[in-house]
Amino acid sequence: MPDYTQDTDARERFLRLHSALRERICLLDYPPGARLSEEVLAGEFGTSRTPLRRVLARLEDEGLVISRHGVGTLVTDVDIGEMARTYDLRRELAGLVGRLSPVPMTDAILTEARRFADRGRMLQTAPDAREFARMNMEYFHFGAALTTNEALRETSERLYYRTARIWLKSIPRMDLHAEVAIFLSELDQNLTAIENGDLMAAALIRQAHISMCFTRLAGG
Amino acid sequence: MPDYTQDTDARERFLRLHSALRERICLLDYPPGARLSEEVLAGEFGTSRTPLRRVLARLEDEGLVISRHGVGTLVTDVDIGEMARTYDLRRELAGLVGRLSPVPMTDAILTEARRFADRGRMLQTAPDAREFARMNMEYFHFGAALTTNEALRETSERLYYRTARIWLKSIPRMDLHAEVAIFLSELDQNLTAIENGDLMAAALIRQAHISMCFTRLAGG
DNA sequence: TCGGCTGTTGTTGTGCACAACATGGCCGTG
């Protein structure tokens, strides 16, 4: 059976541009309301508008931007109510990672969990919102990779990137040091669960922290 | 606040074409492996390739087709293992509809549930696979509309259309009359729950039937 | 001074021509 998911040049570029723009939006390099110029971006990435427009179309499907004829492609802002409901779903999905087709426990997982805990401690010595956000993103991917259920992974990712901005945007209004400390404790609890070989417990811990994270967001 | 979700001409056409092609794929008018010609489809819908390509790009993101340079745009086939995992997730999401931001009970919902039960009885008198599939599709949308959680609705829909084909494809290998009878009993049970004003029970019933549906698919 | 009109500018949407690519048939050669 041929591999239909092969990375042709075009597909590779598409994924690269998509990933790059998504990260810029979620790290607030392009804050909500910012206008993305197709021509400028095409120039930056060395292509014409055509391939770039496909990337923007996907970002629009994902709810990160919206294109308006004659106006521009604007980074969306997020409604707090919709964000609350999205967090509700993210919380449930995080729990499902531990129950639906979990991956078997391996040393590689343990190593990675240890590395996250170590990096968390590094972060605590020099807290930085942007680095925090980036590490949170990597930690999310670590958690999503603990299920072999493709649909669950894909859905979790979609929703994560949809809420990531609200989280980073709220950091200035909150206590960065305290948030880093909470994140570090999550990484440590996660490591403990994984050291016990209990991936389901690890999923429950991530679930609990997603829940608490939004509680702090809404309250702050 | 302006309404950014306005239906401009281009967006309206996009949604129309997307919906049309998705339905053709899920009703097996375009069976797995079929080649969709951009030029032919563009001609049929009276546009150029450009807007149509955006529709195909979205269908590719949704996993319903795959475009290969120099070959064509092919309708995907589905792996049974991945389908099993997708059904796992669909089952869980169906239950969440009853717990996350359910809509308040209204007479309109009751009326619609009654109508589905009646239509189910009509279908039983003259079983037809295609009509069966179409009604199942409408019933799915009815169920998804019972939550106000946009992310949950959107995700459920995405996964539904990803599995709908496998279901219809298996119908010939199964007993159509028996399947219609089972579907009718689901509609009746759903109606009973809704008559009691218990939308959560209705969600649990739909959840149970999604679970049983895949069990029959895998066993048959 | 205010309101409306209009031209200008910049943006996204569309259509088209061509490039890049895969496939199958054909032909020549061993």
Added chain:
DNA sequence: CACGGCCATGTTGTGCACAACAACAGCCGA
């Protein structure tokens, strides 16, 4: 006859020119 190279054909991907559209500044008239 088998096989390998080559070309013809049809497909998707790209770049570009222009259409459609929205916003804004400037101007004119009341």
